[in-house]
Amino acid sequence: MLQIQDQSLRPLTTAHLAQTMSLLVLSNLDLQEKVMQELADNPALELIEERVCPICHRPLKKGERCLECSRKNQDEGPIVFLSPRDSMRTPRSTQLEDDLIDLEPAAPENLTLSVLEQLAIDLDPSDHQLASYILSSLDENGFLQDHPILIARATHSSLTQVHAVIDLISHVDPPGLATAGPREALIAQLDQFPQKSPLTKIAKSILEETFAELGRRDFEGIAMRLDTSVSQVRKAIAFIHDNLTPYPAKAFWGSGRQPAAPDPNVYHTPDILISCNPIDPDGPLMVEIFSAISGWLRVNPLFRKAISNNRKEASEEWLKHMERAALFVKCLQQRSNTMRQLMRVLVIEQRKFILHGDRFLKPMTRAYLAKQIKVHESTISRAVAHKSVALPNGRIIPLNRFFDRSLSVRDRIKEIIISEPKAYTDDQIVDILHKENIRIARRTVAKYRAIEGILPARLRHKKSAQVAARV
DNA sequence: CTATGGCACGGATT
């Protein structure tokens, strides 16, 4: 018989493979496509667009969540719920494989850094994270394609905050950065010109009101609409042409474009969002898991009914469809169920880490977690791979980081070195750590240093510990 | 001689 196997959850053993005739693999990444495909192929499957609570199936209004339901379902502890992913994955973030590090980074790091430096003066420190997130979201032309609302959500910021930061960014050195498109970029650049000559006024009107005509080079039309002469229009356009660039980022990196070096601490739309309880900050954390599809998948009840009505004539094919559809939804349900449990345990165990930073990550293996929620180890492995999670403080990290055995120690080492008067040697660091009950070999300290990009003691002497501090 | 980085091995994890 035909079997459907959700690889991202089910243990996949060779034995399993052998006894499974046909295997439909659902990887995390293209799950959405797979669902769509299945939806197209299988008439028994039905997608309900309307938002429903995944637990009680009660229809929900836009943005509403079934809180009581979530709470009831999980006795106590963190509140975990699924919500539809409002934004479909953009093509570029879908192609990321391996580590999320490969994530589409468009804007080169030097551009990002340069802008951040300029921003440092005006920018409220608390918006720093937001700014770097926005910068990392720019496409290769320097435009911001993601909607501000999405950004606000992903970074725990208010919409006004996001707009304010975008406005700041668009007015520093490569002017027009982080705007929505060429037109907005040009307008932002025009704002840079302090003196408001009649020429710039016309130019602005052209951009704001008759951009389409500009594209068609319809100078007469523009002149008519703006009630000026064609020669004025020509002058203004010449001005735009000479002084402004529709693609702000190009002006910055010119021709010598570097392969992008993305900030490993910034990712795109997270798969999971952890936030503090707005009512009670010390209470349970809230976890929001974004599902691949928006809507609710089920076996079409009409289909089911049709079959039971004329059971005898029901064709073999129909039954197959039914069976397959049922299996399909079951897999997906199981999948989200596992994901919920997984996050629940994770959030309880690593609360300190989530709230107070890297130092408090307690080493935990996927195997341990697997035992806790009684699933196969490989299930966990698959489930946490290729996913990113947004922390309450706005940082977005790969879910796999929860299983980094040495993160807390590395963090401690970083601190020791930064706050140290005069260059510690690796051996001395070992001693310090030893007194804190952290037993690692000298060689290991060296490795960690390397990972964090910290220079050896000799070269470090005074200056450059800031390189690592910036992250 | 000391502090580091390279290679490689064994055990744990996935």
Add this chain to the structure above:
DNA sequence: AATCCGTGCCATAG
């Protein structure tokens, strides 16, 4: 079965 990680040993740079 494949991979990752901490370490020990040894060569080398200072």
